[in-house]
Amino acid sequence: MTSRTSCFNRAIFRRALRRTAPLWILYLVFWIAALPVQLLVARSGSSPAVSAQYTILTAAYTGCGVVSFVYGLATAWLIFNWLFRSRSAYFYASLPVRRQTVFMTQYCAGLLIGLLPNLIVCLLTMAAAASLGLPQPWACLQWLGANCLGYLFFYSFAVLMCMVVGQVAAMPIFYLVFNCAVYVLDKIVHALLEAFVYGMPESGGSVAMRFSPLICFLEGGVQPRSIYVYNGETAVYDTVGYGFQGWQYLLILGAVGVLFAVLAFFLYRSREMELCGDVIAVRALRPCFLYLFTIGCSFVLGYFILFLLGAQSLSSNFPLVLTCLLAGAFLGYFAARMMLQKTLRVFSDGWWGYFVCCAVILIVFGSARLDIFGYSGRLPDTDEIASVRVMTYRDDTIGSVTDPAVIAQTTALQKYLLDNQPEVERQLRHLRSSDSYGQSFYLEYTLKNGKQFTRKYTAAVTAETQSDPESLIGRFSALYNAVPAVLSRSAPSWDLSARNFTYCSVSGSTDADGSAYDSVDLNSREAYALYTDCILPDIEDGKLGQTEFRTTGSQSKSDPYVSVSFDLTDAFGVTAYYSFTVSQEASRTLAYLDKLGFRPFADS
Amino acid sequence: MISINYRDSRPIYEQIQHELHRMILSGGLAAGSRLPSVRELAAELAINPNTIQRAYRELEAEGVILSIAGKGSFVAELPKPEKGADAPLARFRASVRELRTLGFSTRELHTFLDDLDKEDALPHD
């Protein structure tokens, strides 16, 4: 062609830089105020080097996350918004410049205004830190790396959205939605499935979160972490510095960003200019948009309708859930067609597409309901289980139980649940009186081959079932109150010594009338003694830590009681909380507490 | 120099041709003088150069101008009208104009001249 390389045009490059000038100047000013200036101004006491590291790395965390999210969007939107209006798009299309040149030039301009200010701020921060006598080159470089990777991803994704979405106001909406979509949909689908797939728990969301980067960043998927060194004197770990965790995720995001850029390049080359201003500017993607939007709306709007109707009581109400899903799909399908065809008259034809979506929804949820994949009916063999966890709410601090008797009891309960599914569900549907309720519980199995799965069930607690050992709640109660299970909820998995008891308090009735109450704090030695000598042995005897599942009416609040709370802090500074309501049988504990003046059961 | 009458429904090349012819006959453009080039005239009048070109070609076909390649177009030498004819011709012109304003068409004038020929027993042409 000419001597000029066919990938770059200086005039277009300069124009892109000039258009975005207010933005990158603002960005530069923002970061200079947030980092080097911040370091120079705020000097905090004990360990200035460590706190400087913390400042820089926390800035890295916000930078690669929310700030890059916004800056990437703004940059892409400013540079590429000529694509959204036909006048400007036709102008660029008529220039004697190849499309690949226009794209590469403008994409690189956007990259430059993201990466160069980062470099400048990094150097300034290094200089500021050095001038304070606390050089932190590694932290600054980590800040630079995190920010650049985050920006690369968000900017490239925004550019891809500019290629696909042709309407100026729709593009930021699509950008935001796709950044959160997988996570939100995962939560909703699980919530819906939970309603009528027997045994399905709600989604933990950690995997889905990885596919919704904005949510991942907000939820701390990437963050500064303390670097600990063990201090022999105080027997705790001191924080001597900070690192940054989540590099693997960031690098993957960066690579995905490059992939998005390549994809955007090819989409741009094939884009037809006459579609400027349409919601979806690439003809081949229109059906994708239609069906994705329909399915998405089916879930989101369907769930929303269920929520308005009071979804809580709708577990195992399959027909209603299905109706709401189909209604959501209806709204989504025709709204998408209105957006694509730019008219309100879309009802006269095209119904077959809607029926296809309905069929898909029916098949998916129907096969879940009918347990075609054997999810609900899964019953592990006692031999293949390594440990179980029995919980009434999802809590990572509850330990595993490896006792074979308890494991056998768990699988027996599981079998009972599977054999009596209709009855269990029926009881839940017919909770009449106001003090009956459904008690949810989780059974988590860890198999010997390393696999793990969790089931969630709800047992009806009514006047009849609460005292029936053969009922579901009775059987669960037996399992839940087995000594190994109680211990798993009452003690942490690491070794204890007196210094771990950072707080302990006893509160309750001082006499049997229930009219006088007192509260006492114990020091760590006393707490350690109480815990190790009284509480744990009483639990092992089955006298303490037993939970009763009773209807709300039968619990009387004015009964005399006494309870003990412990804060146990490990060497890393993480605290676990334990609390015990002392029952009448817990003789050792009561004897100890009697010396402190607590006598709730003082009659003969 | 030349003005185009936009109300005139004759084709433009005809108007230009006619105008140039008139200027040459009336002596406004002397014999042997150089006409403006096609390009100059097209630019001056804001008219398509092909139109100008056509007018020039027609004039050349009539023998009124000569085109020399590379040099331009020049007014040709015309046979001089007879001496003494100037004044009667001028009077004739004025009379014709007067008759025209009275509503005589060119055809009627032709008919008049033919009748005059018959009267004077001169041959028609």
Added chain:
Amino acid sequence: MIEVQNLTKRFDDFPALDGLSLTVPQGSVYGLIGPNGAGKTTVIRHITGIYRPDSGNVRIDGLPVYENTAVKSRMAFIPDEIYVPGSVTVRDMMQFWRGVYPRFDASRFSALRDVFQLSETKPFRRFSKGMQKQAMFWLAICIKPDYLILDEPIDGLDPVMRRQIWSILLDDVAECGTTVLVSSHNLRELEDVCDHVGVMHHGRMLLERSLAELQDNVVKVQLVTENPLPEGLTILHSSMTGRIQTLILRGRQHEVADLLAQCHPMLCDLLPLTLEEVFIYELGGANYDVKNIVL
């Protein structure tokens, strides 16, 4: 030479162009005429490489236009709706065009400054529409294009400026052989400057001729005769007022005059036709909504 062959383009279900062919000869000024919605702007957007045809091809000097920077760098385009970028001045635009069009002539830009008399530092957005068009012409002329494509170019310009711009353009046509394609409603304007015309309707070319051919081949006659009309006359239209027949005939003046002499008319006047009338009679009938073409 601009050649469009059998061009078809659909926008969703709407057939904007339906097998359209046109040819713009080298060095000519071609007027593209048609009512609103005929597809003139669509054809022009194909010629300037904005749209990609569904079928058919668009070639300039035998080379396809789409994504062809060698061809496009010799072509200047002034659209009907001008893109007005942010807070850009004429000088900024000049720098931009200089960087994008390899043949941009900065000295010509300076030379034409007095002709256009526009402020180079005022934001382009603040110009009136007419001044914006003027600025576009200024820049386009400086590219020294071999092909100049104008879509409804003359709206908003005052007659003095119109004349000046056409004067410059036609000077280039005469000297460098620039080919100009103009689309317009204004027949009067086109009559002066065009030497070829193409009439479009419903995405097709109805009629494509050189102007000379059009004007020479239609004759208006006012006739009074008691004899029947001779054979071999192609009558496009006839009407009668009293004893005077007004006939619109196809054919050259001399031929028609000779033919008519055969019926010994008492009155036979050959009258010239305006371009508007030529179109009306060539295109025949009200089917073609010709009134929309003709202002």
